[in-house]
Amino acid sequence: MSQTFDWDAVRDSLPLLLQGFRVTLLATVLGTLVAAVLGLAIAVAGRAPSRWVSVPVKTVMEFVRATPLLVQLVGAAAVFTSVEPLTIGIVVLGIHYATYTSEVYRAGIDGVPKGQWEACRALSLTPRRTWQAVILPQAVRNVLPALGNYAISMFKETPFLAVITVQEMVFEARKYGTDHFAYTEVFTLAGLVFLVASYPTSLLMRKLEKRLGH
Amino acid sequence: MSDFFSTLLDEFPQVRAGLWVTVEATVLGSLLALLLSFLLGLMAGSRLLPVRGVSRVVVEFFRGTSLYIQLFWLYYAMPQLTGYELTPLVCGVVAFGLNYGAYGSEIVRGAINSVPRAQYEAAVALNMTPFHRMRKVIMPQAWVQMIPSFTNLLIQLLKATPLLWLISAADLMTAVEHVRSRTGETLVSYLLLLVAYFVLAYALTLLMNLLERTAKRRLGLHPGAGSLLKTRTAESAATAGGTR
Amino acid sequence: MATDSASLKEPAGSAPAPGTTGVEPLVRFDKVVKRYGDHVVLDELDFTVKRGEHVTLIGPSGSGKTTILRLLMTLEKVSDGVIWVDGSPLSHTRKPDGSLKPAGEKQLRESRKKIGMVFQQFNLFPNMKVLQNITEAPVNVLGMEREEAETRARELLDMVGLAGKVDAHPSQLSGGQQQRVAIARALAMRPEILLLDEVTSALDPELVAGVLELLGDIARNTNITMLCVTHEMNFARDVSEKVLMFDAGRVVESGTPEKIFTDPEHERTREFLNAVL
Structure with missing residues (x-):
């Protein structure tokens, strides 16, 4: 059964894969956006003075973080049948990664010296002003590399979306592979696309991390 | 609903077998990953x-090309290319490993680098061989640092095992999927599945925290009270996820 | 090297080889240069230490004293020049064309056999209890029987006044106690040369005297050659026969403690002593 690498199949499938890659990128960018915003909200809610807010938030977050993304995706797609798969993919990716990014924000918030909170209280700032003007600007300053790394990580998990029929790169690869019995070529190609896209980005993040002095 | 549970009971042997496959893939995969x-x-x-270079290339390659692709490559492409076929479970174990x-090699590297240079110097001053220095002085201290990050990685690996469903490895997800398709109870099926993975993740965390506690005690450090039930927090989450 | 007796009174250094007269210095720095980038730490440094001598290195911080010890312990590489220990080149030899040929791991380990070191921060191994800290290297490096090594370790712990701490973790000991264990650990390897790198600097003031007293005992009761970097001028005066005053990577002045402390010749020495005494 063994056969050699078919370069024609590579040339043939590349346009399809790149077309799927655009969906992959879209899902990554929007998913990261959701994760960045929601993560911040979770981090702030986790610090809410009322236990009725902070405890449920933390519990749900723990649960989402400790359970498989794939099950969450498939489950959400099966329950919300009327929603478009790509939307479900972006939202689920975003929520799942928000549980990671919220930890990054939390560490940033914890890193703000206690004196800053005390100074706010001494100036009788409202909680809203305290967060908005004092705490968050200091907490969020150094989270960029970590968010970037999670974006790369999410990027490499976007193939999961193929399972719920989002037509991203791996979906296209698999389809071409089945149609032409050319799995070797398409999966090798898809892997290389991931490598070529993620490696330089992760180098960039490392550089950014160093510059910010982590 | 009662229909669901009777079907579940009916299918219990398959579900139990699926759970076993999931545990097997997790344990074997993480052992290979540890190695x-x-x-x-x-x-x-x-x-x-050259040795450093080979390590770098291998690490960047397997981090950069997405687990999903690696699994599919092993399952679909390798038989086509080589004529040699692995069972789904072995595919999973190799890809996870x-x-x-x-990712784990970065944890090991980082932990070794985090042992103070003074410890290395003290070992040199006692005329230990490089191997002896690593085995008796550096590694025991680095190991304690590695455990929390390894815990994180282990949970990540567990969370990746439902991928086995996609290559028909008859894991836990496959079994519960089957129950779902027989009963049509979508929500309950997936919630049950999530809870099952959550329990597994917590059990693993507990075991790893016990391990960490033992290792810390060996260094004469005092593990904090109540630390056994803690899940991982930002720093370790950032090392497992952040260096991806 | 004698291994039959565990007593500290034994001569630690081996007898001079036949043919030599024993005047060959144990340690000789031959135009040793150490640079970090453009910064010159040691500048063509020449000095010798005789067998059994107790030498104190003094001088302002940054004058290169600690670097000398670290070079001798092969923790750093020389930039130029050769260090001789007991007639053999320590870490590298000079090729005929004048360039340096670094020693391999095997030769380095041969060189390190004669030398022990005690660090400013003790550097005990936190993953080993006190006893194992002391026995680990004798058993695994010297190939000593575990029982013999443990007997010897207990004797050494007794000598440093910590007989009761055999099973303690380093983290359970005070700084002074940790430093005593570190001294016992170094002695357990029966070094001919003991390097002491500011061994009291990290200690609380009330713990300094005990450690210094212990080192004084060792100096009086053994033949171990000692090179000591310290800011404790009393120690320099009481224990050493020779004081080397360093400045800017060179020996500015050397002599007996009495001479250096009471009648220094060099202006830099006077300034330094005025500042620290």
């Missing part, structure tokens, strides 16, 4: 450039 972590992590600290081994 590769140390191999690649130690190679990364070598004095010889390679992918998480690459």
Whole structure:
């Protein structure tokens, strides 16, 4: 059964894969956006003075973080049948990664010296002003590399979306592979696309991390 | 609903078998990953450039090409290319091992680097061989640092095992999927599945925290009270996820 | 090297080889240069230490004293020049064309056999209890029987006044106690040369005297050659026969403690002593 690498199949499938890659990128960018915003909200809610807010938030977050993304995706797609798969993919990716990014924000918030909170209280700032003007600007300053790394990580998990029929790169690869019995070529190609896209980005993040002095 | 539970009871042997496959893939995959972590992590600290280079390339390759692709490549492409076929479970174990081994090597490398240089110097002053220094002085201290990050990685690996469903490995997800398709109870099925993975993740965390506690005690450090039930927090989450 | 007796009174250094007269210095720095980038730490440094001598290195911080000890312990590489220990080159030899040929791991380990070191921060191994800290290297490096090594370790712990701490973790000991264990650990390897790198600097003031007293005992009761970097001028005066005053990577002045402390010749020495005494 063994056969050699078919370069024609590579040339043939590349346009399809790149077309799927655009969906992959879209899902990554929007998913990261959701994760960045929601993560911040979770981090702030986790610090809410009322236990009725902070405890449920933390519990749900723990649960989402400790359970498989794939099950969450498939489950959400099966329950919300009327929603478009790509939307479900972006939202689920975003929520799942928000549980990671919220930890990054939390560490940033914890890193703000206690004196800053005390100074706010001494100036009788409202909680809203305290967060908005004092705490968050200091907490969020150094989270960029970590968010970037999670974006790369999410990027490499976007193939999961193929399972719920989002037509991203791996979906296209698999389809071409089945149609032409050319799995070797398409999966090798898809892997290389991931490598070529993620490696330089992760180098960039490392550089950014160093510059910010982590 | 009652229909669901009777079907579940009916299918219990399959579900139990699926659970066993999931546990097997997790344990074997993480053992392979652990082995590769140390191999690649130690190679990364070598004095010889070619050795360091090989480690770097292997690590970046397996981190960069997505676990999903690696699994599919092993399952679909390898038989086509080589005529040699692996069982789905072995595919899973190898892919998990390679992918998480690459991430784990960074944990090993980082932990070794985090042992104070003074410890190395004290070992040199006692005329220990390089191997002896690593085995008796550096590694025992680095190990304690590695455990929290390894815990994280282990949970990540567990969370990746439902991928086995896609290559028909008859894991837990496959079994519950079957119950779902028989009953049509979508919400309950998936919630049950999530809870099952959550329980598994917590059990693993508990075991790893016990391990960490033992290792810390051996260093004469006092593990904090109540630390057994803690899940991982930002720093370790950032090392497992952040270096991807 | 004698291994039959565990007593500290034994001569630690081996007898001079036949043919030599014993005047060959144990340690000789031959135009040793150490640079970090453009910064010159040691500048063509020449000095010798005789067998059994107790030498104190003094001088302002940054004058290169600690670097000398670290070079001798092969923790750093020289930039130029050769260090001789007991007639053999320590870490590298000079090729005929004048360039340096670094020693391999094997030769380095041969060189380190004669030398022990005690560090400013003790550097005990936190993953080993006190006893194992002391026995680990004798058993695994010297190939000593575990029982013999443990007997010897207990004797050494007794000598440093910590007989009761055999099973303690380093983290359970005070700084002074940790430093005593570190001294016992170094002695357990029966070094001919003991390097002491500011061994009291990290200690609380009330713990300094005990450690210094212990080192004084060792100096009086053994033949171990000692090179000591310290800011404790009393120690320099009481224990050493020779004081080397360093400045800017060179020996500015050397002599007996009495001479250096009471009648220094060099202006830099006077300034330094005025500042620290």
